Amino acid sequence: xxxxxxxxxxxxxxxxxxxxxxxxxxxxxxxxxxxxxxxxxxxxxxxxxxxxxxxxxxxxxxxxxxxxxxxxxxxxxxxxxxxxxxxxxxxxxxxxxxxxxxxxxxxxxxxxxxxxxxxxxxxxxxxxxxxxxxxxxxxxxxxxxxxxxxxxxxxxxxxxxxxxxxxxxxxxxxxxxxxxxxxxxxxxxxxxxxxxxxxxxxxxxxxxxxxxxxxxxxxxxxxxxxxxxxxxxxxxxxxxxxxxxxxxxxxxxxxxxxxxxxxxxxxxxxxxxxxxxxxxxxxxxxxxxxxxxxxxxxxxxxxxxxxxxxxxxxxxxxxxxxxxxxxxxxxxxxxxxxxxxxxxxxxxxxxxxxxxxxxxxxxxxxxxxxxxxxxxxxxxxxxxxxxxxxxxxxxxxxxxxxxxxxxxxxxxxxxxxxxxxxxxxxxxxxxxxx
Amino acid sequence: xxxxxxxxxxxxxxxxxxxxxxxxxxxxxxxxxxxxxxxxxxxxxxxxxxxxxxxxxx
Numbered sequence: 001x002x003x004x005x006x007x008x009x010x011x012x013x014x015x016x017x018x019x020x021x022x023x024x025x026x027x028x029x030x031x032x033x034x035x036x037x038x039x040x041x042x043x044x045x046x047x048x049x050x051x052x053x054x055x056x057x058x059x060x061x062x063x064x065x066x067x068x069x070x071x072x073x074x075x076x077x078x079x080x081x082x083x084x085x086x087x088x089x090x091x092x093x094x095x096x097x098x099x100x101x102x103x104x105x106x107x108x109x110x111x112x113x114x115x116x117x118x119x120x121x122x123x124x125x126x127x128x129x130x131x132x133x134x135x136x137x138x139x140x141x142x143x144x145x146x147x148x149x150x151x152x153x154x155x156x157x158x159x160x161x162x163x164x165x166x167x168x169x170x171x172x173x174x175x176x177x178x179x180x181x182x183x184x185x186x187x188x189x190x191x192x193x194x195x196x197x198x199x200x201x202x203x204x205x206x207x208x209x210x211x212x213x214x215x216x217x218x219x220x221x222x223x224x225x226x227x228x229x230x231x232x233x234x235x236x237x238x239x240x241x242x243x244x245x246x247x248x249x250x251x252x253x254x255x256x257x258x259x260x261x262x263x264x265x266x267x268x269x270x271x272x273x274x275x276x277x278x279x280x281x282x283x284x285x286x287x288x289x290x291x292x293x294x295x296x297x298x299x300x301x302x303x304x305x306x307x308x309x310x311x312x313x314x315x316x317x318x319x320x321x322x323x324x325x326x327x328x329x330x331x332x333x334x335x336x337x338x339x340x341x342x343x344x345x346x347x348x349x350x351x352x353x354x355x356x357x358x359x360x361x362x363x364x365x366x367x368x369x370x371x372x373x374x375x376x377x378x379x380x381x382x383x384x385x386x387x388x389x390x391x392x393x394x395x396x397x398x399x400x401x402x403x404x405x406x407x408x409x410x411x412x413x414x415x416x417x418x419x420x421x422x423x424x425x426x427x428x429x430x431x432x433x434x
Numbered sequence: 435x436x437x438x439x440x441x442x443x444x445x446x447x448x449x450x451x452x453x454x455x456x457x458x459x460x461x462x463x464x465x466x467x468x469x470x471x472x473x474x475x476x477x478x479x480x481x482x483x484x485x486x487x488x489x490x491x492x
Contacts, residue, residue: 083455084455084456086455088455167454170454171454171462199480199484202487202488203488208488212489334481334485335484335485335488336481336484367463370462370463370466373466373467373470374450374454374466376470377446377447377450377466377469377470377473378447378450380443380446380447380470380473380474380476380477381443381444381445381446381447381448381450381469381473381476382444382447384443384477385440385443385444388440389440
């Protein structure tokens with residue numbers, strides 16, 4: 001009697017769709033890098049792209065070296081403690097440098113790839129918010145810390161069978177935290193880390209006048225920004241589809257629902273931002289519309305396979321309102337200088353995405369909203385203080401901000417020794433005093 | 435003010451954790467919301483602290 005060999009995950013239709021989807025995810029890294037470069041001034045464009053490339057490279061290496069060990073996956077070893085008579089899974093215990101990768105299940109192997117690309121996306125977020133004043137070396141070290149410590153901890157809790165997913169069995173809270181596309185794990189964690197870095201660095205020298213009035217420092221190339229939006233769309237579609245299949249155990253058909261919902265949310269968010277800026281300023285604002293597009297992608301990322309399309313539309317529309325409002329509040333009232341709007345786009349829209357999943361996701365279990373609130377509480381109460389403390393300690397040993405003369409010259413000349421564009425192409429208003 | 439804000443955010447999270455471990459149903463939900471409220475208060479302090487730090491360096 002012949003035995004039938006066991007079918008591995010990547011031999012199933014869902015596994016094939018998942019693997020193909022994961023391969024789209026790096027496009028989101030490229031998209032966010034272009035957005036960061038385009039929304040900065042021309043004197044820092046090459047620096048922005050190089051920072052993105054270096055942060056991605058360092059992120060991948062650190063994640064393979066130790067990050068995945070802490071993040072792990074649900075069928076890999078982890079450290080569990082008993083509290084209140086319930087098992088709580090705190091941290092992964094997979095081998096460093098993926099030593100036993102060949103013995104991982106094929107699902108865990110795809111999860112490694114997905115999480116590695118997710119790290120690359122998350123690493124772009126602080127780079128955008130801290131643009132035009134964050135030294136290249138410091139941004140690389142800070143990224144290594146984020147990817148090696150902060151990100152893997154939350155990723156384990158949300159994606160790797162950690163205590164946030166155990167909320168279903170331990171506390172009866174819905175299906176545990178639902179965040180298959182990384183609205184919290186990638187975007188909110190990256191956005192809150194960006195906020196911590198921006199607080200430590202401070203605002204750009206010419207951003208605020210002595211009367212506390214913010215100067216408009218527009219991006220130098222909106223074509224790059226809008227092209228980046230299209231790339232981010234493709235990349236996040238892939239990441240969301242793969243996440244739904246791996247972390248939500250959805251079938252291959254779920255990819256179609258995910259693509260539909262994420263796209264509808266992005267469209268609604270972009271059009272809302274477009275309309276608000278059209279009414280407020282008399283003309284639509286390209287950069288805020290681009291921010292709205294990405295915010296829509298982010299907001300639908302929490303549970304895209306479980307949302308009805310009408311809910312995705314509503315989630316996107318609210319994300320569009322949110323991103324325009326938060327960009328304005330941060331700049332005008334809270335004096336947080338974020339050149340790309342990354343904190344509003346990723347942190348605010350990511351947190352809204354988690355809340356929205358609790359409200360709109362089609363889950364039969366009760367009290368899902370409490371599980372989502374616990375996830376948000378963990379982001380604000382653990383990820384933000386940890387990121388702040390780690391970056392503050394780094395800043396004590398390695399000053400992260402460029403010196404004033406370097407900032408005046410531009411990051412390209414001061415750190416790289418050459419500009420991104422020929423001198424004739426440089427925008428003259430980049431150098432005008434405010 | 436910065437350290438207080440960070441500690442408040444952390445304290446809010448710990449309230450949430452203990453509510454999950456020790457309480458059930460309605461009381462659990464109330465304490466999760468309370469913990470989140472403490473975290474929001476910590477965030478407000480953090481924003482204010484950095485606002486004043488920025489003004490002080492001008």
